[in-house]
Amino acid sequence: MDFSLSDEERAIRDTARAFIRKEVVPLEAELLRRERAHQPGLRRDELRELQARARAFGFWGLATPAEYGGMDLPAVLQSLVWTEIGHTLVPFRFGGEADNILFYADAAQREEFLVPTIEGQRISCFAITEPGAGSDAANIKLSARRDGDDWVLNGEKTFITNGNDADFAIVVAVTDRDKGVRGGGTTAFLVDRAMGWRSEFIATMGEGGPASLVFEDVRVPHRNILGEVGQGFELGMKWIGKGRYIIPSHAVGIGERALRMAVDYAGTRETFGKKIGENQAIQWMLADAETELEAARWLILRAAWTVDQGLDARHASSMAKLYGAAMINKLVDRVMQIHGGMGYTRELPIERWYRQVRLLRIYEGTDEMQRLIIARDLLRGYTKIGGHLA
């Protein structure tokens, strides 16, 4: 059993690390200043400029196939790079990416939606959640009714990331109520904003926010169906499946940086005539934080490895998402505790992480939904105790 990185893996990881440290981290002070003034921390043109700089040395499209100019990295490497990205507060991501399900597009749609999204000329959002259907995504109601060569969409989506900026949405709609959502009754549509949907900003405890999308008699041509009629829910689950190891990979990066801050602070801050790190109470917080960080790291890398093996990664990914999200919430809480009053101020990024990471237990499958998947798989005998080694 070899837990080390190959030379290539290390080199790619180190290059991402150097770029983040040299080009992205220096923007943090300005980011925090803007956010405190209720402005976007990083403008889209600034993000694109950073992405172009990384593209110059080939860091572009982590998951994108080479034929679209991407790196086409294995999941393990994608995970490692996302951990590096987590080291900065700046909402940076390497460019050249598109929603994984956009690759189901046909030739014409690839030209119209996929390629421009990869190139950063178009911005997508993915919409399945509705006011009445979140965890219970199979309960969606937004309907698409066939009318000649068009489909007419009516309903509302909510909590849609990028929904404020997107110029097109991938919308999962009910096309055949009788078949039911899981029985092939839903279809995914590529819907330009110009076709008539509107978005409304939703303020959250995080920076920026998602949007609700309102569809009132929005006409969408039949050629804008993504994949097949009836394939909507299946594509939706594929979209969500991807995030389940990427999200906690990012969290591990946040954890590494936050824990480093706590270790440094414990070694310098003095109370009662000694360093606070000399108290067992503080030491145990550090010990637990690191132990859980490592446990999460290996659960996540195992999930990514499972993807790379071509095995069904659902179970492993659910564990990675569940544990990774819990880990980072506890870790940031401990790091704040170790920093005392300073941790609560906006002088330091800890309160920002505190607000940011709470989301990870909610979106792309709540903690409870991950547990539901894990327990169901076990009870049905779909997975074995002991995972792939069993």
Add this chain to the structure above:
Amino acid sequence: MKIVVLVKQVPDSGAERNLRADDNSVDRASANNVINEMDEYAIEEALRLQEAHGGEVTVLTMGPDRATESIRKALSMGPDGAVHVLDDALPGTDYLGTSRVLAAAIGTLSPDLVICGAEATDARGQVMAHMLAERLGFAALTGARKLTVEGAQLTVERQTEEGYEVVTAATPAVVSVWDTINEPRYPSFKGIMAAKKKPVDTKSLADLGVSADQVGWGGSATTVLSHSKRPARSAGVKVTDSGEGGVALVDYLSSEKFV
């Protein structure tokens, strides 16, 4: 133009570094070992010359087994191949010995130009370029912040405390560079994937015709007798501002010759 770039693996200067208690040598085993920062600038300069004038860039390293990692990293930036001088007799080699070995290796490559860092962040000798030039009979153009090549004519702006000097020489030459000379590129994704396939020629002392008693602890002209930790930083000067704070600060800064 045939260029050899010297690349030394050193302990990361961003982290805690130590000397070993037993033999006063740099503790490399416990350190995170990286390419000497200044050598990245040397690689970049070599690659820019290659892009402008064609030719071949070879990385040369003397170092232990794990220096392979740094060689691969250097190759991922773009050089064509590398020579790794690896020999059990090498640990403990001092400046003179190192320059003997590197000069012998450079001799087998017959380059027009050798580019190295102005100093390594571990020993900070700032001597290697001069020693190599002397041994090889090459011109020494050291401490460059700018290098221009026209045919066989080299011109450098040599960085000094006060400004810079313009120095010229003909090839073959050894040029050492400061971090003001360029901005090193990131290893490219393609470069990283290609690095493994590039040739790395491992040479022993015997291959280079250097005998083991000219290197190592025994062959060194210098010996580090003892070392001690840098004393902890003193508490510093506290200025209480009772209206005069600004003046006190300026007085302090000028007494320390900062202003």
